[in-house]
Structure formats: structure tokens, C-alpha cells
Amino acid sequence: MEAMLAVVNAAAQAYRGVIPADRWHEPYMPAAELRSEIESGVDFVVCEVDGAVAGVMGIQPVRNVDLIRHAYVLPALQGHGIGGAMMRQLRRRTVEASWHPEGCRRRPRPSRASPTRAT
Numbered sequence: 001m002e003a004m005l006a007v008v009n010a011a012a013q014a015y016r017g018v019i020p021a022d023r024w025h026e027p028y029m030p031a032a033e034l035r036s037e038i039e040s041g042v043d044f045v046v047c048e049v050d051g052a053v054a055g056v057m058g059i060q061p062v063r064n065v066d067l068i069r070h071a072y073v074l075p076a077l078q079g080h081g082i083g084g085a086m087m088r089q090l091r092r093r094t095v096e097a098s099w100h101p102e103g104c105r106r107r108p109r110p111s112r113a114s115p116t117r118a119t
Contacts (some may be wrong), residue, residue, distance in 0.1 A: 003053035011072035047082045057086040
């Protein structure tokens with residue numbers, strides 16, 4: 001979890017000054033918040049480069065859709081396909097995905113199977 005937090009907090013620095021000052025804090029995501037997100041059902045994947053965590057992204061089922069949550073890549077490695085690789089991995093994890101005629105992906109409620117989570 002420490003490696004995940006390091007990526008999140010390093011990548012979040014790009015938004016310093018963009019995120020309103022009353023919402024910005026150091027670290028941007030503390031360990032307790034990451035644990036809370038995992039406990040609330042966010043399923044995280046990580047992408048490793050040379051054995052080190054380089055990206056973190058989560059997905060959370062809400063009603064009949066999957067929300068992409070907390071997408072972060074180390075600043076030095078942005079633009080090298082890490083975010084896209086994590087998106088593809090999360091897409092493969094969705095259950096019985098179908099396409100709505102208007103192009104919005106809809107997802108039936110899953111059974112309460114235990115998701116695999118990065119820790």
C-alpha cells in the first residue's frame with residue numbers, strides 16, 4: 001500500500017494550484033483514506049515498471065455502472081501507455097459488460113463475489 005500511496009501523492013502534485021486550496025492537503029491521499037476507499041469497494045490495479053509501482057487505478061461498481069476511480073501515474077512515466085494498460089485491465093475485470101445503444105456501457109449488478117484488490 002505504501003508504493004500505491006507514493007504514486008498517488010507524487011502524481012497529485014501536478015494538480016497543486018488547480019485543486020482549490022481548501023481541498024488540497026499533504027499528503028494528498030493519506031493511508032487512512034486509501035484504506036477507506038478499498039473498504040468501500042474500490043478495486044485497485046497497479047502497473048509495475050522494472051518491479052516498481054508506476055501507476056494506480058481503481059474501479060467501483062455503483063448501481064449498474066463501473067466508475068473509474070483514482071487514476072494516477074508517476075509524473076516521469078506519464079505518456080508511456082501505463083494509464084491505458086490499467087484501463088484495459090479494469091475493463092477486463094468488469095462482469096458481463098454490455099453496450100447500450102447510445103454508446104454508454106451498462107453493467108448488470110454483479111453477484112457479491114469478492115473482488116481481487118491490490119494491497
